[in-house]
Amino acid sequence: MKITFLGTGTSQGVPVIACPCEVCTSMDVKDKRLRTSVMIEDKGTTIVIDTGPDFRQQMLRAEVKKVDAVVFTHEHKDHIAGFDDIRAYNYILRRKMDVYASMRVQEAIHREFAYIFNNKHYPGIPEIELYTIVDKEFTIGEITLTPIHVLHYRLPVLGFRIGDFTYITDANFIAEEEKKKILGSKVLVLNALRKETHISHFTFDQAVEMANELNAPQTYLTHLSHQMGLHNEVEKELPPSIKVAYDGLVIEM
Numbered sequence: 001m002k003i004t005f006l007g008t009g010t011s012q013g014v015p016v017i018a019c020p021c022e023v024c025t026s027m028d029v030k031d032k033r034l035r036t037s038v039m040i041e042d043k044g045t046t047i048v049i050d051t052g053p054d055f056r057q058q059m060l061r062a063e064v065k066k067v068d069a070v071v072f073t074h075e076h077k078d079h080i081a082g083f084d085d086i087r088a089y090n091y092i093l094r095r096k097m098d099v100y101a102s103m104r105v106q107e108a109i110h111r112e113f114a115y116i117f118n119n120k121h122y123p124g125i126p127e128i129e130l131y132t133i134v135d136k137e138f139t140i141g142e143i144t145l146t147p148i149h150v151l152h153y154r155l156p157v158l159g160f161r162i163g164d165f166t167y168i169t170d171a172n173f174i175a176e177e178e179k180k181k182i183l184g185s186k187v188l189v190l191n192a193l194r195k196e197t198h199i200s201h202f203t204f205d206q207a208v209e210m211a212n213e214l215n216a217p218q219t220y221l222t223h224l225s226h227q228m229g230l231h232n233e234v235e236k237e238l239p240p241s242i243k244v245a246y247d248g249l250v251i252e253m
């Protein structure tokens with residue numbers, strides 16, 4: 001299985017438009033963060049988790065020729081805004097895009113992209129096939145995903161365990177029952193926004209504490225704000241078992 005971090009930044013991305021801070025003006029490519037998303041490839045199946053506003057740029061940058069399915073964690077704009085651009089794969093692959101989401105996220109997709117569902121079928125709009133994620137594992141081609149229910153303040157968000165890999169973005173609470181689904185993962189991804197407290201994201205300290213509790217041999221932090229600090233400085237504050245993800249990072253496992 002190959003995991004590619006397509007984006008590792010919070011909702012505004014890094015750099016933030018017009019921000020003069022040292023992170024936003026850093027020349028280090030690891031301080032350039034598109035909105036959070038990952039691509040997972042295994043035995044010929046390719047899935048993308050979330051299609052944020054940078055989806056098009058991410059597909060071009062990673063030279064992705066085929067996407068079999070999109071899986072959504074939740075409906076916030078920084079995770080769905082680029083959805084229209086999946087139609088590129090409709091043309092190239094000559095088939096509908098399979099889309100997996102909870103019922104609530106599907107309602108948001110209907111609302112935000114109403115034209116896709118319009119009866120008068122305008123040529124060129126995205127062609128999709130929706131599948132509902134319920135509280136049990138599901139398989140896309142060669143990839144089996146177990147949903148993990150986490151909370152983003154009060155909003156339910158889905159994390160996913162795929163084999164020994166677990167991906168949790170946009171959360172600041174994981175119930176004990178859900179932690180059991182994560183235990184034993186070899187690679188864990190957790191969101192960590194910044195050092196200061198936040199209503200709906202783990203802070204640096206909370207993410208480190210959660211990583212230690214869940215005890216994966218390797219944890220990566222994602223969904224960083226410019227307020228977190230410079231990539232290289234933040235990573236120095238972490239034990240070897242925790243690293244800061246960056247755009248373009250590839251993990252093979």
Ligand SMILES: [Zn+2]
Pocket residue numbers: 015016019020021022023024025226227
């Ligand atoms: Zn900044």
Ligand SMILES: [Zn+2]
Pocket residue numbers: 010011036076078079170223
């Ligand atoms: Zn987000």
